[in-house]
Amino acid sequence: MASPSTTEEHPSLSPSYAIGSSKSTATSHTSSSIFNLHPSNRYFQDQYGRSLLLHGANVSGLSKLPVEPCGFTHLSEGFFEHETVDFVGRPWPLEETDEHLSRLQQWGLTFVRLVIPWESLEHAGPGQYDEAYISYLHELIGMMPKYGITCYIDPHQDVWSRHTGGSGAPTWTLELVGFDIYNLKATGAAHAHNLHLEPHDPPPKVWPSGYTKLAAATMATVFWAGDTFARKRRVARSLHQGEWGKQGKKGEQVGLQEFLQRSMCEAFGTLADRLKDCEAVVGFEVMNEPHRGYVDLLSPYGFDFNTDLAIGYFPTAVQSWALGSGHAVVIDHYGPSFPVTAVTHSVLLSPPSGRTAWKKDSSCIWKEHGLWGWDAKKGELGEPVSLRNEYFKRDPETGKEVEWYKDFYWPFCQAFGERIGKGNPRWNTMVGPIPNEFCPPWPVDCRPRNFVYAPHWYDLQALFSKALGTMSANVQGLSRGMFLPLGLYFGRRGLKKNYALQFRNIIEAGYRSIGEIPIIIGETGVPFDLNGGEAFRTGDFHWQERQMDAVCSALEDNLVGYNLWNYNPLNNDEWGDSWNAENFSWFSLSDITPEKLAAAEKEGGADARRNVGGRVLDAVERPYACKTAGIPLSTSYSYNAPSRRFTLRYINPFPPSGFEPRLDQSQARCDSPPVVGEMPRARETEVYLPRRTFGKKALEKVGGTLRVRLEKKDGEWRYDEERQTLYILHSDLSPGFIHSVDVSIQRPFSLPSLGKDGNQFALGVLLIFFALGWALYGETVMEELGRRVPPLMEGGWI
Structure with a gap:
């Protein structure tokens, strides 16, 4: 969409803003808030310049x-x-x-x-x-x-x-x-x-x-x-x-x-x-x-199977023209095979006498244009023949x-x-x-x-x-x-x-x-x-x-x-x-x-x-960053893991300087979006977090708690269960800063129910492996944890 004359300023830019107080719902959009603000941007943006990921049906x-x-x-x-x-x-x-x-x-x-x-x-x-x-x-x-x-x-x-087998x-x-x-x-x-x-x-x-x-x-x-x-x-x-x-x-x-x-x-x-x-x-x-x-027909005697699915009775173009004009034609039947379909048998298709696909006051449009004829001497029954093999590849006049x-x-x-x-x-x-x-x-x-x-x-x-x-x-x-x-x-x-x-x-x-x-x-x-x-x-x-x-x-x-x-x-x-x-x-x-x-x-x-x-x-009802106050770099959701972990990384764009190197568009990648652009007029990111999975009732069922980590003490969070919205208010506005959000359900550790003897045996095995692993890799693990694990930031429920 064409860009409006100005971009609005989100209340979250105010130092006194209370997180989530805008009462916006992550998944809620209107046509006035979805537009393509910058022609060179791969994301839709709302009126605050936030990047939008749109999920729907x-x-x-x-x-x-x-x-x-x-x-x-x-x-x-x-x-x-x-x-x-x-x-x-x-x-x-x-x-x-x-x-x-x-x-x-x-x-x-x-x-x-x-x-x-x-x-x-x-x-x-x-x-x-x-x-x-x-x-x-x-x-x-x-x-x-x-x-x-x-x-x-x-x-x-x-x-x-519908009358040709589909809709429209x-x-x-x-x-x-x-x-x-x-x-x-x-x-x-x-x-x-x-x-x-x-x-x-x-x-x-x-x-x-x-x-x-x-x-x-x-x-x-x-x-x-x-x-x-x-x-x-x-x-x-x-x-x-x-x-x-x-x-x-x-x-x-x-x-x-x-x-x-x-x-x-x-x-x-x-x-x-x-x-x-x-x-x-x-x-x-x-x-x-x-x-x-x-148009661009490979041949009147065959289709391009990369784009045209051969399945069931599958006449060639010239065979279709003949059938439509009432001629009996032997055609191939294709059945499932791997990796592409293959001919299973051939069959004689014979339209009832006097029946054609054309109205009585009409006739085959392609015969009218001189594309094919019927050779009664070919085969036992006669066969259709193409008279202009390259017809659909070039303008017939020029x-x-x-x-x-x-x-x-x-x-x-x-x-x-x-x-x-x-x-x-x-x-x-x-x-x-x-x-x-x-x-x-x-x-x-x-x-x-x-x-x-x-x-x-x-x-x-x-x-x-x-x-x-x-x-x-x-x-x-x-x-x-x-x-x-x-x-x-x-x-x-x-x-x-x-x-x-x-x-x-x-x-x-x-x-x-x-x-x-x-x-x-x-x-x-x-x-x-x-x-x-x-x-x-x-x-x-x-x-x-x-x-x-x-x-x-x-x-x-x-x-x-x-x-x-x-x-x-x-x-x-x-x-x-x-x-x-x-x-x-x-x-x-x-x-x-x-x-x-x-x-x-x-x-x-x-x-x-x-x-x-x-x-x-x-699998369908999954968290996603609906409105991101930055440029998304990656996101993931592990629905089948007990923690139901959701992650999001996004970056503050670098301001345009006029001296950016020209992007080689031929090397564009999904995981490397352009990161030069105007800074969003908002600090607040909104994530859809379904209450069926992350709400209080759901957490009580599994005895878990909602855990949200923001790397480098980067701001605060609030979860509004009624709106199914996780608000992230980041604090670092420096260009190129990468924000990292990690959401999961923290559950109490428990052993599987193996019976008294089984649990004791499993615990013994776990302790032996833990001791061996600690002796070999304990120091490395602690260094990695110290470097990677962000602190649990203060947050809460609305």
Whole structure:
């Protein structure tokens, strides 16, 4: 966001300031307090110049689907009723808002990525907006500041639209290009779970392969580059019933790219205009997980398996074109293997006689442009042949080589950001790359306004195998040619190391390509139906908890904010998130049992009741430095250690002198942020410290005490349990001073219960080892302790 004219001064700069007296809550933010103060800063900053780490959730995977007719992908009824769908009530009915927002606030997840598919705004037709849903969203977002929650809008899409097997665009976009949505299944042009419900049908987990099937790949291509690769197809601008359509000349024809892009920009621009007064909104994303379609296509006879997942029936581009035109084609079927999928068998796909993927008044757009033909003499049945192998690599008219990011994605990002900026010029524009790709070099003059980089990451091995054990694999590295033994990790520590490395590669590639701007991991998460759904039967979610901890620890290691996928208010064990058999929500109705509700009532308090339904909360609900009066250098949390240790190191920036050596951005690292900048106008750092773990009741249960260490007698601390906020008021303001905070639960030492004889034996063994160790290393240990262990500073509870 653009910087305000001045930075406010925090009360903590006053010598008479009493720590914590500002009554600020660590996780509470408003849009006026989150902005990118310095373009060269990798952190968001609040109005006092404090560095912000933002933790939050995607709300919600359920919002991909309409309320009426119910769009759950395991249901087929009403699937084709696309013009009259109703999304009011997604992500939840307004009367439930206080319940859900208070739960997210309690868990410290106050930075929301709000899922809003294009279809939800403009399903009735081009330029016809759903005012009821826009009003619902305005009211929902208007309730967020009460809980200190901010959000950014996610124009969500997967595989283009629901009728091509995912979510996102309105169905009229398919019809505009000429597709017959009733024939997409029969011609292999799309895989929609709603239409594949029989036991012999392919499973819903093959949905990512839909990106390369005819319908979704064609739609992505004409959306991004229709004016280059589909010049022969034009439509009347007057089909758009909004202001943009009315501004056109009489009889004006425009290309598919212009029509589709302007329609999407105007739909979300209309939403932005309505939300401009909402304090909680901090920005808009451009598009969830974009795909280039056929642009830069490796070959009409094969895809790039580094970015396109081959799973299930996987026709090549030219095979898809032929199938869509009604030809029978032998295609390969891919199944799981390690480290990449492999062909298991081939099968003849034969569309019913007379059926094509195209409407009766249309035909294959790629045949119209001369890309392929049918050779009846090849093979037993005939085969499709490509007539222009390099078509999608160069502009057909100029012969100039094209590049998807530079020529198509970047211009749209800028146009989208400009339209959204009419609502509020300070809003951020969040942008992510194609999944599993690193950020390319992105020139400043090609970026959207107030650019924030927002890539995604998942453990693809666990995601598609739905299994996790003691071994994990670095799919990111292996898919790029890493020597297999170097890509395997073992145990809990290995899992954390594996994930930390993969996140670091993504984030550092971002810093090296685009410089020091904020980075948010817009999606990451854990499938809860791991290992055959064993946890649903046993109630033991230790594998999911281990994986969630590894994900969050890796993000902490790399000092970035994130949005976990996803908080789904209707998740259950049978249908998961109700979309393509995914199950990522750590909140589940299946975990709200009479026994757990009774236990919560017995424990007392709203906290316990809100936690019912939550899973792996020890890994999700974790301390973090929300507002740091300095530049964060490192942070960590050991949730599975008895001490529940949290650490934070941050530095006072060095003042700009004008003579700083030029940074080599190609060597940017997550653990070495730039430390030259303006001093924050605050001394007080705010850490989210969940009372479920560190509150008085929790400490009483384990017989422990809260221990906070500040190195070098650097200030004081206070813990406000009601606000779940640990206040750190540091005293040393000298440039370059590194502040160190160590928070833990100190527990009384006790031996495990081995029985009387067992305890005596264990004590004897411990004493022998202690005596030997002291004789060998006692002097060294004492020297190290004297040098490293800071004093326990005075502090207290509020």
